[in-house]
Amino acid sequence: VPWLEWLDLQGYIKAMKRTSKELEAVLVTWIEEHRQKKRDETDNAEGEQDFMDAMLSSMEGVDLAGLDTDTAINATVLNMVAGGMDTSSFTMTWTLALLLNHRPVLDKVRRELDLHVGTARNVEEKDVANLVYLQAVVKESMRLYPVGPLSVPHESTADCQVGGYHIPAGTRLLTNLWKLHRDPQVWCPDPEEFRPERFLAGGEAEGVEVRGQQFGFMPFGSGRWMCPAVNLAQPLIQLILARLFHEFELGTPGGAPVDMGEGLGLALTKTVPLEVLITPRLSSHLYHHQ
Numbered sequence: 001v002p003w004l005e006w007l008d009l010q011g012y013i014k015a016m017k018r019t020s021k022e023l024e025a026v027l028v029t030w031i032e033e034h035r036q037k038k039r040d041e042t043d044n045a046e047g048e049q050d051f052m053d054a055m056l057s058s059m060e061g062v063d064l065a066g067l068d069t070d071t072a073i074n075a076t077v078l079n080m081v082a083g084g085m086d087t088s089s090f091t092m093t094w095t096l097a098l099l100l101n102h103r104p105v106l107d108k109v110r111r112e113l114d115l116h117v118g119t120a121r122n123v124e125e126k127d128v129a130n131l132v133y134l135q136a137v138v139k140e141s142m143r144l145y146p147v148g149p150l151s152v153p154h155e156s157t158a159d160c161q162v163g164g165y166h167i168p169a170g171t172r173l174l175t176n177l178w179k180l181h182r183d184p185q186v187w188c189p190d191p192e193e194f195r196p197e198r199f200l201a202g203g204e205a206e207g208v209e210v211r212g213q214q215f216g217f218m219p220f221g222s223g224r225w226m227c228p229a230v231n232l233a234q235p236l237i238q239l240i241l242a243r244l245f246h247e248f249e250l251g252t253p254g255g256a257p258v259d260m261g262e263g264l265g266l267a268l269t270k271t272v273p274l275e276v277l278i279t280p281r282l283s284s285h286l287y288h289h290q
């Protein structure tokens, strides 16, 4: 009941304000810690630089037309954390869940890892380019479980026709990525099936990339407003998963299949949390990462 909104009967507005205050407190602490570190480092050698350090340096002396610099830095950092955390972790969770339910695919991922990396060292960033099967697995997982199933709202800038409908300029549009990714006209013959091979040479989706060039597959959106972090997220997720599959045997409690129920919301969550049993599969000295 919109005109009763101000009463906040369900307490949502109050909860949002509380969360916002808590977040701000964390961000203010971060920025202070980084400033302090910078002051300490002036005499010593420069330590490792992170995103906030880069923001602080690039904002130095910049005039933001009256906007407070700290507010701008905090908002940008918050945007990165909010945009990057659930998206990446949910994608990895869905991929892991899929592989636990598709053991032959997991075995094939392992064989590729053992072939290109062996078992005497850890996977490194440079290895990922050789892991074409794993790359296909991650794509196939993002096809079936795009973490932003409805992308984010966009507004049409001009009148247009979509699927026979007239869309006037200024219409708010949601693109149903989840449905596009399972469209039987595009993903023929088995749109619902988890089959990474379709992205490999000779498969029907050979050469289909995540950059939104083919409108049947756009887990990161498409066009100039697509996810700005696609170049970071894709290789990072591949590397983390490669390490996980390479270094650990994976199982589920009692060997039960993973429940693949999907929650409703802006981000595609699992309705039942994923429980995984892990045991090391390499020799013990390979687990002392820096």
Ligand code: HEM
Pocket (backbone or CB within 6 Å): 079, 080, 081, 083, 084, 085, 087, 088, 091, 147, 148, 151, 152, 219, 220, 221, 222, 225, 226, 227, 228, 229, 230, 232, 233, 234, 237
């Ligand atoms: C699997 C990982 C990820 C997926 C699937 C994903 C997907 C998306 C999608 C679908 C959008 C909306 C694009 C549109 O407007 O059409 C988006 C926007 C965005 N993403 Fe990602 N993302 C991922 C990881 C990340 C990471 C790691 C970061 C940051 C480090 C990030 C930062 C952002 C930001 C800031 C926006 C909003 C851009 C704007 O101002 O319009 N994303 N992402």
